[in-house]
Amino acid sequence: MRLNLHHLHLFHAIAQDGTLTGAAARLNISQSAVSTQLRALEASLGHDLFERRGRGLILTEAGRIALDHADTIFRTASDLTAILGEAGRARSRVRVGALATLSRNFQMQFLKPLLNTPDLEVSVQSGVQDDLLRGLEDLSLDVVLTNLAPARDAQTPWLIHAIDEQPVSLIAAPARIAARITGRGDDLGALLRDMPLILPSPQTAIRAGFDALAARLGVTPIIAAEADDMAMLRLLVREDAGLGVIPPIVARDELASGRLVEVKRLEGITESFFAVTRARRFPNPHLAELLKVARAT
Structure with missing residues (x-):
């Protein structure tokens, strides 16, 4: 028996819409x-x-079984089209999605092995995680960089690669150290109790770890500002709005130049970074080496 793929495509449209009328309108047929x-x-x-x-x-x-197989058939067709559509270019493109709030320094650290590679084009798309994962699903992206491991189940079989784990510290402008922290030494409880703090938003893993730390120390922090964007947190610390609770990698350049200083490492609090891919019959050959280098860094 030969399976009519046109009929299968039509069946797929009906299953998605739930009505003949809606599927007909979508396909522009009667x-x-x-x-x-x-x-x-x-x-x-x-x-x-x-x-x-x-x-x-x-x-x-029987329809559910047919739909599962139709999904697989059409994903494979999309994969084949995406790969062979670049025939003659030797797969010379890597398409990266990155969570918009992710540290730019971390992104550059991940992409660095690809830079200055002859005949290789790197594209980076920032956005919210749901949109990026949809791009991964429809093959418009090869990998998604995030600090939020996505849920994985039978319907969303992501491959989640843990590629880095960064410490988190109190980061401050030198003027704040000289004028306000002198005399407190390494008393973490006093720092958190007396200094205004710049914190990641409550939805983040870092904030969850910090809130637990503050509870253990019996501290009610003075929150000067909070944001979910690492670049914004870094800028707020640079403007001396308070002590920042951020990974040092976020402020790597400022720490190296002395514009900011690391006051104290917050033991037990880290930020994890993940590269999310999906199983593909025709994987991007640059990606395996990129993930290998990232895990070894």
């Missing part, structure tokens, strides 16, 4: 044509794929 071609597919497979519930259509058990 409802009667949709109905006729669906019946032809069901006849060729020997099973009903939908049962009617009110005005909608519900997948039967």
Whole structure:
């Protein structure tokens, strides 16, 4: 038996919409044509794929099996198109998605092995995690960089590579050290109790770790500012709005130049970085080496 892929595509559209009318509108064909071609597919497979519930259509058990296979077929076709569409370019492109709030220094550290590589184009797209993962799913991205490990289940089989773990410290402008911290020494509780703090937003893993630390020390922190963007946190610390609770890598250049100083390492609090990919039949050959270098750094 030869499977009619046009009929399978039509079935896929009906399953997504739940109605013949909606699928017909999406495909720009008549409802009667949709109905006729669906019946032809069901006849060729020997099973009903939908049962009617009110005005909608519900997948039967055979329909669910068919939909799973249709998803696999169309993803494989998209993968093949994406790879072979670059024929003649020797896969000379790596498409990276990065969480918009992620440290730019970390992103550059990850991308550094690709820079100055002859005949290689690197594209970087920033955005929110859900959008980036959709790009990974539809093959418009090769890898997503994030500090938020996505949920993984049978429907979203992400490959999650833990590539780095950075310490978190109290970072400050030198003027604040000289004028306000003198005399407190290494008394972490006093620093957190008396100094205004610049914190990551409550939804972040760093903030969760910091809140737990403050609770253990019996400290109610004075919050001067909070943000989910690492670049903004770094700028706030540079403007001496308070002590920043951030990974030193975020302020690497300022720490090296002396514009900022590391006051104290917050033991037990770290930020994890992940590279998220998906299983592909035709993987980007640059990606495996990139992940290997990142894990070894």
